[in-house]
Amino acid sequence: MADLEDGDSVEVQGSAATPYVLKNTGGVYSCTCPAWRNQGAAIDKRTCKHLRKLRGDAAEAERIGGESELPAKSGDGTAPALLLAHKWETDHDPRGWWMSEKLDGVRALWDGERFVSRLGNAFAAPDWFVASLPRTPLDGELFGGRKLFQKTVSIVRRADAGQGWRDLKYVVFDAPEHGGTFEDRLGWIADQVGGMDPAFVAAHPHEVCEGLDHLRAELARVEALGGEGLMLRKPRSKYEKGRSTTLLKVKSFFDADGVVVDHQAGTGKHKGRVGSLLVETPDGTRFSVGTGLSDREREEPPPVGTVIVYRYQELTDAGVPRFPSYVGIRAEQPAPPPPADPGEAFLAVMRDVRPHLDAVVRRLQRAWPQGRPVFTELPEEVLDRLGLNDAGLIELQRALEAAEAAAGVVGDIVDAD
Numbered sequence: 305m306a307d308l309e310d311g312d313s314v315e316v317q318g319s320a321a322t323p324y325v326l327k328n329t330g331g332v333y334s335c336t337c338p339a340w341r342n343q344g345a346a347i348d349k350r351t352c353k354h355l356r357k358l359r360g361d362a363a364e365a366e367r368i369g370g371e372s373e374l375p376a377k378s379g380d381g382t383a384p385a386l387l388l389a390h391k392w393e394t395d396h397d398p399r400g401w402w403m404s405e406k407l408d409g410v411r412a413l414w415d416g417e418r419f420v421s422r423l424g425n426a427f428a429a430p431d432w433f434v435a436s437l438p439r440t441p442l443d444g445e446l447f448g449g450r451k452l453f454q455k456t457v458s459i460v461r462r463a464d465a466g467q468g469w470r471d472l473k474y475v476v477f478d479a480p481e482h483g484g485t486f487e488d489r490l491g492w493i494a495d496q497v498g499g500m501d502p503a504f505v506a507a508h509p510h511e512v513c514e515g516l517d518h519l520r521a522e523l524a525r526v527e528a529l530g531g532e533g534l535m536l537r538k539p540r541s542k543y544e545k546g547r548s549t550t551l552l553k554v555k556s557f558f559d560a561d562g563v564v565v566d567h568q569a570g571t572g573k574h575k576g577r578v579g580s581l582l583v584e585t586p587d588g589t590r591f592s593v594g595t596g597l598s599d600r601e602r603e604e605p606p607p608v609g610t611v612i613v614y615r616y617q618e619l620t621d622a623g624v625p626r627f628p629s630y631v632g633i634r635a636e637q638p639a640p641p642p643p644a645d646p647g648e649a650f651l652a653v654m655r656d657v658r659p660h661l662d663a664v665v666r667r668l669q670r671a672w673p674q675g676r677p678v679f680t681e682l683p684e685e686v687l688d689r690l691g692l693n694d695a696g697l698i699e700l701q702r703a704l705e706a707a708e709a710a711a712g713v714v715g716d717i718v719d720a721d
Contacts, residue, residue, distance in 0.1 A: 326355060330458030330459070335352045387443070387551055388547040397515070397516070398513045398519045399514065402486065402536065408531065409475070414442040416438070436501040453632050484542075536552040557615045562585050564581050564609065581593045581597070583612065583614065595627075
């Protein structure tokens, strides 16, 4: 069977007039067909008939099934209790605090056996990458370099433990189980890392901040090099599990997560491709993100439902990010919520699309006054909103009849043989 190399895409003809695009992004396979886009599973757990036809049933079953190539859960999948930062406020005097560059990579706990993400998933690192790491837990960042966040994400998300890891380094900045002060932990890390493979492991450098001017100068230097910002650690602080005021992040811009809810058409030089992503925050705020998208990402944007990272300067009084720019796809996509009751979910969808569906059906009924099944003639955008593929049309017919009988919300819109 054929397959796609990382970064490749191919068009296939489906039921729609426009061909569907299949692509492989860091080992995550996607398709632009409605069947793939409307699945409730996480994006790296989805498949469709087009992917199965291209790669073969066995390859797709192995990719998303029991013996999946996806990163396995660590234990029961519980997120590790890591030290998390608060935002630095300008009225806080940083003098005497430990200062370091904030790395734009992927946070990873080394639990003594493997790398575990913030959500509790294990990263499939090669044996040669972890060979020199100790049995003692370490806290650090899988780092591929400044301005290489998306490349780093694509490497760590793969399940083949490939050669891409040679471009990464595990940068250690803390020891969760040590028990001593931060200064004690820094000394212990330096001793430990000294015996590890320097090609793949490094101790993160820190220096004592001399005051606000020193902080601002270092922030400007790091940002000019393409760095994300700075971190401040309270002197003689212990490792606290959870968000703590002993760890502060200092940035001119801030990062946050949002879910892609739509692709907005481009104009001018971007006509014919995506101009921006419509993004929704956890509190329901929606805004457009166009800055930062590459030409390739405008041609093949992150699918609807994908969690992305965006960067912004500040929030408006209404809570909308100012000057948002696209950073990349979040390394981990959260698990989908439990499915709603099928009957209630169906009725909710029908209420949402009924005006459009009614108009389409009326046009079709005028075209075929003798009466015939209408659902095979529905336009692609209606099928997308209903979450249907070709095989779902018969189920829609049955569901409409059941819903009409049970709830009376559909009305007389079925004109069937």
